Amino acid sequence: MMKALVLKRYGKSAQLEFAELPRPTIKSDEMLVEVHAAGLNPVDNMIPTGAFKPILKFQLPATMGSDLAGVVVEVGSRVTRFKVGDAIFASLFDLGIGSLADFAVVPERAAALKPANLDFVEAASIPMVGLTAWQALRVRADIQPGHKVFIPAGSGGIGTFAIQLAKHFGAKVGTTTSTGNLDLVKRLGADEIIDYKKQAFEQTLQGYDMVLGTVRGDGIEKSLQILKPDSQVISLVGPPDAAFARKRGMNFVLKCLFGLLSSKIIRRARQRGAAYSFLFVRADGRQLSQISKLLEAGHIRPVIDRVFPFAQTLEALAYLEQGRAKGKVVVQMLRA
Incomplete structure (x- = not known):
């Protein structure tokens, strides 16, 4: 048996609780990993509300969590890149399995060897933000x-990683943050820093090639004002577009719905000579391996705000939901 944080029902009063579950069994292309640490992400607070129910295929009750770092304790017969005893890290997002448990099933394709210079807590903070930044900046935007x-939001979990990755690619980076975090984003490499409590970024910045949409509300629409022609807006927060629905094989109704939801921002972006697209991060162990090399070389460093013991995961999620974390919030499984 093992301990896991389980979602039992969706809703505003979503039922999240610890449960004793059987230790999972693995398929031939999977590994069983003893979880040492699990990174939290804003989506972990959104999934229980049911916001992602049309998109993510969860079978309730479901183990929560996406990011993990741990040690391989069992490998399937077709696994070739890893062996028992390997320290790995991975994102399980959108795979229908969870990381907030004593043990997790990890498909071989989702995992990479843990960076040698990071401990388990540091490594667990990386997968989702690292893959999101990589897929946006390198794969889609080709910075x-x-x-x-x-x-925007340079001091948050995605911002602290994406700033460092963009700088590694040779980009000039603009960001927003609050007064107390100006020094942090400057140390990470940001070139143009807007204190959003004192300035409006859309009235100050100009000539940008890309916007990474990380903040809900009207921030993406405002960011169109700082773009130059032939630029891109890549949104992590929506609205989803029809291309996303097609890629996931969604039904006609959802394709039409997402097309409708995104039509306004797509039209306004085109008026500025820009292209809008929605990015939904995908698990990818080979990309994580490339990110690992950057971490080992010291080009990017983890930024961690707080570490909570596994027993306080609900408190950790509540802290994350306040939206004030500088970098990542991580849950640590305390091993004897």
Whole structure:
């Protein structure tokens, strides 16, 4: 048996509780991993509300959590890249399995060896923010030296990683943050820093090649004002677009719905000569391996706000939901 944080029902009063579950069994292309630490992400607070029910295929009751770092204790017959005893890290997001448990099933394709210079807590803070930034900046936007990239909320979990990755790619980075975090984002490499309590970024910044949409509300629409022609808006917070629905094989109704939801921002972006797209991060162990090399070389460093013991995961989620974390919030399984 093992301990896991389980979602039993969706809703505003979502039922999240610890449960004793059987130790999971693995398929031939999977590994069983003893979890040492699990990174939390804002989506972990959104999933229980039912906001992602049309998109994510969870079978309730479901173990929560996406990011993990731990040690392989069993491998399937077709696993070739890992062996028992390997320290790995991975994102399980959108795979229908969870990381907030004593043990987790990890598909081989989702895992990478843990960076040698990071401990388990540091490694667990990386997968989702690392993959999100990589897939946005490298894969979709193909950021090149000299490009100008706007990454709002620079002191948050995604912001602290994305700023460092964009700088590694040679970009000039603009960001927003509060007065108390100005020094942090400057140390991470941000070039143009807007204190959002004192300035409006859309009235100050200009000539940007890309916006990474990380903040809900009207921030994405305002960010169109800072873009130059032939630029991109890549949103992590929506609205989802029809291309996303097609890629996931959604039904006609959802394709139409997402097309309708995104039509306004797509139209306004086109008026500025920009392209809008929605990015839904996917698990990818090979990309994580490339990110691992950057971490081992010291080009990017983890930024961790607080570490909670596993027994206080609900408190950790409540703290994350306040939206004030500088970097990542991580849950640590305390091993004897």
